[in-house]
Amino acid sequence: MAITDIKEFAHLTEADIESLGRELDAIRLDVEDSRGVRDARYIRRAIRAQRLLELGGRLALFGSRYRPAWLAGTAMLSLSKIIENMELGHNVMHGQWDWMNDPEIHSMSWEWDQTGPSEHWKRAHNYSHHTFTNIVGMDSDVGFGILRMTRDEEWRPINLLQPFANIVLAATFEWGIALHDLTFAAELEGAEKGQLNSQANKDFARKIFRQVGKDFFLFPLLAGPAWKSTLSANTAANLARNLWAYVVIFCGHFPDGAEKFTVAEYENETRHEWYLRQMLGSANFDSGKIMGFMSGNLSYQIEHHLFPDLPSNRYPEIAVKVRALCEKYDLPYTTGSLAKQYLLALRTIHKLALPDRFLRATADDAPETSSERKFREARDAGAAMVETLRTDPVTGQRRGLLSALRARAEAKIPRRRR
Amino acid sequence: MGLKDWIEAPAAAVVPAKRSKLNWLRGAAARLTTPLLPDDYLHLANPLWSARELRGQIVEVRAETADSATIVIKPGWGFDFDYEPGQYIGIGLHIDGRWHWRSYSLTSPPNWDDKLISIAVKAMPEGFLSSHLVNGVPSGTIVRLATPTGNFALPDPPPQRILFLTAGSGITPVMAMLRTMNRRGQLPDVFHVHSAPTDADVMFADELTQLHEEHDDFRCKIQLTRSQGKFALSSLDEVCPDWRERQTWACGPLPMLDEIETLWRDENIEDKLHLERFAVSRADTSGEGGTVTFAKADKTVAIDGATTLLEAGEKVGALMPFGCRMGICQTCVVPILAGHAIDLRSGKQHAEGDRVQTCISAAAGDCTLDA
Numbered sequence: 001m002a003i004t005d006i007k008e009f010a011h012l013t014e015a016d017i018e019s020l021g022r023e024l025d026a027i028r029l030d031v032e033d034s035r036g037v038r039d040a041r042y043i044r045r046a047i048r049a050q051r052l053l054e055l056g057g058r059l060a061l062f063g064s065r066y067r068p069a070w071l072a073g074t075a076m077l078s079l080s081k082i083i084e085n086m087e088l089g090h091n092v093m094h095g096q097w098d099w100m101n102d103p104e105i106h107s108m109s110w111e112w113d114q115t116g117p118s119e120h121w122k123r124a125h126n127y128s129h130h131t132f133t134n135i136v137g138m139d140s141d142v143g144f145g146i147l148r149m150t151r152d153e154e155w156r157p158i159n160l161l162q163p164f165a166n167i168v169l170a171a172t173f174e175w176g177i178a179l180h181d182l183t184f185a186a187e188l189e190g191a192e193k194g195q196l197n198s199q200a201n202k203d204f205a206r207k208i209f210r211q212v213g214k215d216f217f218l219f220p221l222l223a224g225p226a227w228k229s230t231l232s233a234n235t236a237a238n239l240a241r242n243l244w245a246y247v248v249i250f251c252g253h254f255p256d257g258a259e260k261f262t263v264a265e266y267e268n269e270t271r272h273e274w275y276l277r278q279m280l281g282s283a284n285f286d287s288g289k290i291m292g293f294m295s296g297n298l299s300y301q302i303e304h305h306l307f308p309d310l311p312s313n314r315y316p317e318i319a320v321k322v323r324a325l326c327e328k329y330d331l332p333y334t335t336g337s338l339a340k341q342y343l344l345a346l347r348t349i350h351k352l353a354l355p356d357r358f359l360r361a362t363a364d365d366a367p368e369t370s371s372e373r374k375f376r377e378a379r380d381a382g383a384a385m386v387e388t389l390r391t392d393p394v395t396g397q398r399r400g401l402l403s404a405l406r407a408r409a410e411a412k413i414p415r416r417r418r
Numbered sequence: 419m420g421l422k423d424w425i426e427a428p429a430a431a432v433v434p435a436k437r438s439k440l441n442w443l444r445g446a447a448a449r450l451t452t453p454l455l456p457d458d459y460l461h462l463a464n465p466l467w468s469a470r471e472l473r474g475q476i477v478e479v480r481a482e483t484a485d486s487a488t489i490v491i492k493p494g495w496g497f498d499f500d501y502e503p504g505q506y507i508g509i510g511l512h513i514d515g516r517w518h519w520r521s522y523s524l525t526s527p528p529n530w531d532d533k534l535i536s537i538a539v540k541a542m543p544e545g546f547l548s549s550h551l552v553n554g555v556p557s558g559t560i561v562r563l564a565t566p567t568g569n570f571a572l573p574d575p576p577p578q579r580i581l582f583l584t585a586g587s588g589i590t591p592v593m594a595m596l597r598t599m600n601r602r603g604q605l606p607d608v609f610h611v612h613s614a615p616t617d618a619d620v621m622f623a624d625e626l627t628q629l630h631e632e633h634d635d636f637r638c639k640i641q642l643t644r645s646q647g648k649f650a651l652s653s654l655d656e657v658c659p660d661w662r663e664r665q666t667w668a669c670g671p672l673p674m675l676d677e678i679e680t681l682w683r684d685e686n687i688e689d690k691l692h693l694e695r696f697a698v699s700r701a702d703t704s705g706e707g708g709t710v711t712f713a714k715a716d717k718t719v720a721i722d723g724a725t726t727l728l729e730a731g732e733k734v735g736a737l738m739p740f741g742c743r744m745g746i747c748q749t750c751v752v753p754i755l756a757g758h759a760i761d762l763r764s765g766k767q768h769a770e771g772d773r774v775q776t777c778i779s780a781a782a783g784d785c786t787l788d789a
Contacts, residue, residue, distance in 0.1 A: 032764055040515030051459055095748035101510075101517040101772055103471060104458075107748045108773060111453035127741035127749050210428075210452040218450055271744065308746050 001363050001371045002136050002152050002260035006273050009372040010331060011401045020329055021272025024306060027321050031310050035099055042313045043097050043105060046087055053080035064229035077237035082244050084113045086296025087312060093122050095309040116178030117207045124184040130308050134281035135261045144180055148352045150260050151363040155355045162353035173242035247342055251285045252301030254345035256367040257334035258283040278305035284335035330400025429455060432469050465560045466494030472563040476555060482621045486540040487552045493535060493563060501528050501566035503598040504591040508564030511547060517562060518547050519771035523591035524566060527598035538621060540587035570694035577665040578606050581658060583678060585613035585670030589621055591694055592667060596629060605633050609658045613641040613649050651681050662687055669694040701758035701767045702783030711786040712736035713755055727759060727776035731789060738776060738789055745778035752776050757785025
């Protein structure tokens, strides 16, 4: 069972959540008030760098029959596609740069270098995923409908193929996203299942035609004798982008500690509890400047989920404040190295391929999902145990979620048998 | 769809004044640059080499008076020089990372051979964009431009007898008309009354004098309001007895225009009167809301300051895009065509030309949305 009562899970009182929410609002206003020339210059430079990389890559690939040119061209094209998708496309379409009032860098007009039309994506991602983040059954980004990422979902025999499905999803990530978004667009349009001439399908077809035409037909054609190596380079660049985007997204949402929630929790949620859900539902990975840039600053996934429409270049400074807040309210701040975060996600994928009878933990107490019930077990173990979870026996200070999690891990409460 | 249309399709949204042959090439090249246009790459080399949006470069800022200046702009690709004298353009300036929009009358005659246009701007004490243009904008600055527009325009050929009534910066559109007629060598009988506080405040004073010297038919009466008081419309009979027969163009402060409009109506000659109102609309921050017009849906509704624009639209059945309803997903963003809106979370104001999240914005006075 995912979290049904975020207040109880977070060990916070209503007043605590209120004041945490107000502090987050203040961070937001601070950034809004100080957006200016520096930020505008940042995004312009990023755009210029990406376009120059793209140009350079395409030009180099005309000589792709020579191995160094192939390598250089493929590298530049891969970088260009990654930057275009992560730092530019994703963030512009979140409205992070709408404040500049520039129609060329605006969420209303940006189209990205991916098979899925931006209109479809904005609906599925900005609206659905960011509003219903990690609510099992409402946010279909939980596993993208292909993978079982929480034991709240019933095991089906097809889940045995999960390790394989995972690899396919990673390699064709843009297509996975595009098809996933298409269902949303068709639903919104009210198109019948199997209605081929729906507007959503037409938009999708046009976009595919242009994207595939460019990378797999026109550029190889233009390259003449170098068509084969150009084709392989374009394929490699698309693959590299897909793998990287997949890794970044999975590290932001599926490592241990990125919590899932139930519909019940959402139904009674206040605006400040929404903040809390975003904080507990996302995970970061450690990144420096370059890694941050290449991931579209989604290495700061927690900050992104709290403030999806604030400029990405501000996430590092926001992160310092959010971390301080987590400390103050004794909340976990889920982060780690890229490798660690990815391995945790990978472990979940492989574990949950198996039926529940092979798994030890319950859905209340698993690495990939937990709920407030796991603290209730402590209550079963006796009043003294609850006391240690709520109050530090040495200092007498009230404990929050983070300390409670630690105390619980140390106390090694016996797991309830299913 | 014909072959030509198909090739042009990716560039169909580009905004050249007329369907340009270039769009054919642009569309073809866009198959390689998709989802961008070739323009997006070309303007890396030269900011003016893009017709995705009209752009221009300021080439000269020339002082007219102590607080006004002529700004000469070289427009980029796609600009139509075939505008009518008296029309205005929208100009966007990048200040503190953000584009700010205002409209100013063109002072240059159309079809200038050197492909330059000019506007004249008077610094307003509260207008930070106009002050920036007059006092701070360096040559070489790239600006965004909107297509010339407006009904306050001189027909071609011009009428035989004309009366111009202007005050302050209201002279700017009339300057374009005078220059055009002069350039074409067809300056008819013109009587021009222009008001300014003092001698030093008269914009284009030398040019007006020169016009008068070169053309017997051009008479200009300068009214210095600080010493001579306001120009009395009742004195028109004296200084320009045939004013009722003239086509009149008037531009200046609102009270002056209202007075003129009343007189012309009383005389039953309003069909001879052309007005341009330079009213600077202001946001109403009293929190009382206003009347919201949904342009595409052709619906109007009066709302209070706490009702969001999204709710307002849904109330009257305008087709509004919506999403999270809490200001995070940007699904509900719609451009403001006129008036002001206010962000209910931060209290920030948005004006014409901005795009607002309707789910967390309310009307600040009357406003019109492109929805």
